[in-house]
Amino acid sequence: MAKITIRLQWIEFCIKVGKIFRQSHRSQSIYAFQIDYRYWTLWDYDKNDGAKPKHRALHTANIMGNYMVIFGGNTHEHNSHEKCYDNGIYYYHLGCHKWVNSQEISKDFSSANSRLPAKGRIGHVTAVRDGSILIISGGYSGIVLSDLIGYKVPGSIALNTISHLPACHMHSIKSQCLDDPDCAWCRKKYADSRAGCLAFDEKELCENGFQTGDCPGLCSVLKECYACMAWQHGDTRLSDTPQHVVINQQCGWCVEDRKCYPKNAPLGYCGDMSTYMVCNT
Numbered sequence: 554m555a556k557i558t559i560r561l562q563w564i565e566f567c568i569k570v571g572k573i574f575r576q577s578h579r580s581q582s583i584y585a586f587q588i589d590y591r592y593w594t595l596w597d598y599d600k601n602d603g604a605k606p607k608h609r610a611l612h613t614a615n616i617m618g619n620y621m622v623i624f625g626g627n628t629h630e631h632n633s634h635e636k637c638y639d640n641g642i643y644y645y646h647l648g649c650h651k652w653v654n655s656q657e658i659s660k661d662f663s664s665a666n667s668r669l670p671a672k673g674r675i676g677h678v679t680a681v682r683d684g685s686i687l688i689i690s691g692g693y694s695g696i697v698l699s700d701l702i703g704y705k706v707p708g709s710i711a712l713n714t715i716s717h718l719p720a721c722h723m724h725s726i727k728s729q730c731l732d733d734p735d736c737a738w739c740r741k742k743y744a745d746s747r748a749g750c751l752a753f754d755e756k757e758l759c760e761n762g763f764q765t766g767d768c769p770g771l772c773s774v775l776k777e778c779y780a781c782m783a784w785q786h787g788d789t790r791l792s793d794t795p796q797h798v799v800i801n802q803q804c805g806w807c808v809e810d811r812k813c814y815p816k817n818a819p820l821g822y823c824g825d826m827s828t829y830m831v832c833n834t
Contacts, residue, residue, distance in 0.1 A: 579608035579629060583621075583645070587783045594780040596650060599769065604652035606643040607636075611675035615687065619735065620653075620710050621645040622687060627675050638694045640673030642687075644710055648802075649734040649768035657732045659707040661723045669704055685711035709733045724750035731766035738764045772804040772813045781806040781813035 583596040598605070612626025623643040628636045644653045670689065677692025682703070689702040705711075708720035721736035730738045730750035737753050740762020748762075756763050775781045785804045803816040807823035814823055 579610045579627070581606060581608045585784075590783045592779065592783045594775065594777075594783065596774040597776045598645075598650055598652070598774050602652045604643070604654045606641065606652070607639075609639065612639070613677060613679040615679050615681050616647075617681055617684065617687070617706060617710055619647050621647060622706065622710070624669075624679055624687065624689065625674050625677055625692065636673070638673035638675055640669050640671065642669060642704070642706075646734045648770075650771055650774045651734065651767065651769055653734065654732060657729055658709050660729055661725060662707040662709070662720075670700075670702055674698060709735060719752040719755070721750045721752045721755075731764070734766060734768050736766070738762075740764075770815060771802050772815050775804060775813040778806045778808075778811070778813075785816075 581600075583598065585594050585596055586592070587594065606623055606626075607628040609623075609626035609628045613624050615622045615624075621644075623645070624641075626639050628639055642655050644655055644658065645651070646653055672694050674689075674692035674694040677698070678690045680688045680690075682688055685706060687704045687706060689704060690700070692698050708723055711720075721730065721733060724730040724733060724736060727738045727748075727750075730736050733750075735753055736750050737756070737759075738748070739751050739759035740748050741760045742749050742751070743758055743760050746760070751758055751763075753765055771784060772781065775784060781804050804813050805816045805823075806813055809823060812823075
């Protein structure tokens with residue numbers, strides 16, 4: 554079981570991914586613990602997301618910037634997929650609540666040349682240095698390992714407190730820009746009348762054609778009324794980061810159709826708006 558505690562201004566919660574290795578059924582579920590209300594929640598993300606990792610155990614999970622970063626582990630799907638020692642790295646965006654393709658989001662950064670271990674591992678330890686380097690130590694890969702490896706993650710993932718140049722400006726191709734949840738494509742920028750990639754909160758720099766990628770958001774992964782209520786608080790931003798990434802969004806439970814919606818959803822999503830924020834008991 555990989556477990557992390559995160560503190561974001563007024564809120565603290567824990568995330569755990571996977572189950573213990575001895576169980577025959579590995580997991581790809583994400584659970585979050587809302588400490589203010591002492592409430593465990595399954596973040597029920599889209600299982601058809603092609604960037605999601607396979608069911609696994611004995612991996613690690615770390616928070617970097619606005620992402621949860623998964624590395625390594627053991628995967629097994631009977632008669633389908635088995636990898637004793639995975640060397641893959643996987644990124645889950647904590648604002649949009651979606652898995653992001655690690656290869657696509659890396660292409661425009663020098664860190665694309667940074668190499669993960671050729672052979673994967675289980676039971677290892679990982680830590681984050683300077684918000685941009687994943688430190689990998691030890692573990693098991695057929696033999697007990699004692700190495701120490703530093704992997705520099707892409708600029709879009711890193712929590713860069715040194716450079717104030719948004720990582721989105723590094724994306725030169727529209728598809729790669731829109732693959733990055735923190736970015737938006739502008740058909741014509743005010744600065745040079747050219748198309749380019751901007752941060753999602755830089756709409757004022759775009760003359761016309763401001764397009765953002767797919768971002769389901771927090772409310773989309775909350776499938777129960779009390780989960781929706783526990784996580785209903787307003788936007789929380791990391792004020793010490795250049796990108797000011799959104800962690801949370803305001804949510805409300807619609808009793809009429811038993812779904813969790815953003816409070817700023819267009820009128821009509823929940824019929825009678827008075828049915829918001831009431832849970833059946």
